[in-house]
Amino acid sequence: MRNWIIVALVAAFVVGCKSTETQPAAPIDEQTPAAAAAAGPGAGGASTSGTGASGVSGTPAGAGAMSPLKDPKSILSKRIVYFDFDSFAVKDEFRSVIDAHAKYLQANRSARMTLQGHADERGSREYNIALGQKRSDAVKKLMQLLGATEMQIETVSFGKEKPRDPGHDEAAWAENRRVEIVYVGE
């Protein structure tokens, strides 16, 4: 019940702030030849040998200090959805979190989100990217049903490459089978 009140407050807040808080609504386009040609070293700090290029592009600072996305008391601060082994089904316990984020996107059409899927360490790296993708796609589908639009959400996967828990047991694996919710600009 408390969550719903917060969601309502957040929605009201967002609507109220909309004119000032708008982020550049960077649409996530398909690549163009120009984009491909202009690709330099990324924000992740990768460097290649033989290149003198150092044009690291930064990312914009996060949402304003007043953003409900940053409020630790808001349900919107909950950003992880966990999954069972070999499963892409969103468990009921995460419905309220997903609903809150969907409603945020609905109320703030300029907001953009990336859903980052992850898998546990067992199995092929590439196949695990596909598994993580299936999880982020499942969360996206649910958010669309709950009010978000297709263009607001990009789903990607890191496979097993970025575990939250570096361990090699059931507890670690459970911690690593997840989707992380990240807003563009954060």
Place this chain on the structure above:
Amino acid sequence: MFRFIRVTRWLFPLLALALLAATPARAQLTIEIVGGAGTTIPIAIVPFENEGTWPLGITGIVGADLTRSGLFRLVDYAGILPRPARTEDVKSGDWRARGADAVVVGTMRPQGDGRVEVRFALVDTGRQAELAAMTYVVAPAQFRATAHKIADVIYEKLTGDVGVFSTRIAYIAKQGRRYQLNVAEADGFNPQTVVTSNEPLLSPAWSPDGTRIAYVSMENKKPIVYIQSLASGQRQVLANFRGSNSAPAWAPDGRKLAVTLTKDGGSQIFLINPDGGGVQRMLTSASIDTEANFTPDGQSLLFTSDRGGSPQIYRLNLRSGAVERLTFDGSYNVSARATPDGKGFVFVRREGGRFNVAIQDYATRQVQVLTSGSLDESPSVSPNSKLILYASEQGGRGILAAVSSDGRVKQRLVAPATDVREPAWGPLPR
């Protein structure tokens, strides 16, 4: 520490022109031979005339290459004096008495310009016949490359298969949070770092001509596929579409790559030109399709799909569009790599919670499990189809390992304090 066999410590300037732009990597891979073939060819490799003039010789590297293949056994040359340097000097009876089926002799002669003329001959002691003889004029910095070439000639003459000692390998090394894409000689020497990132790098794939490597980088908060020139170090985006971009694989003619994209929903396989254009969807399924790999004739793609309920290996005929399931045993068969001889493919299978590399023959459908680790993955086949390089684990750290396609010869490549993974065997030099 491990016992390193025949590892010399000389680190010489770069050999391959293609790597001039690269920076030396810190972690040298060293090779340990774990098991050998049942029968080995006994061969004596006599130090070349004048070889002691240079700090790094040649015959030591030739011997290490041949031994490492698991197919040769070195016969002691000590005590046979004077040391033969030319075919006509070889007294076959002396060598047969020591059990040597073949003898390698040679000379090294400085030229006026700092280069060295290296001649060698391979002599069959049974028939007292010269099987091969070659002359190279090289700078001392090319001694290692020359030794690999000589080893390739000997290997081919005595086994009938093409040697792969002159090839290179690529792999990902992880030290702390730092990921490096490294390229090294096939014996692990002269590692050069061609990409460094604080975010994961994976799935390196050599262009068929060995000049470029495609790989996946997560530096921009999602998987993006790049192609990088080894000569210049310059790279360009191959695929950066909405969603995830991964699993690059080159067509044998180098004019297309297969990639897995999620831009249209789900992980699906596309073909793409090396410049990022000409994107063409090859399959339409509601399931996961990924990890494409071309068969050597370029006519088909092997790939992993869960369309049957569990991940299995399938083959797509690129002309007809027909899809055929290839693996039926077990509930997890992934990461297929076609062997260059066109006879079958290697892949990773899970059984009882263990992941191992196996090989399957197209014609007989027979499967042979080749490895015995618990988390073996990412197999890559040598250009002569004789060895499979793969990622394994030892003491909680990633290492590279190699196994012969008959399962008999096993090696480990170990780098200190480094997680090594994602090996990719480069093509034969052109």
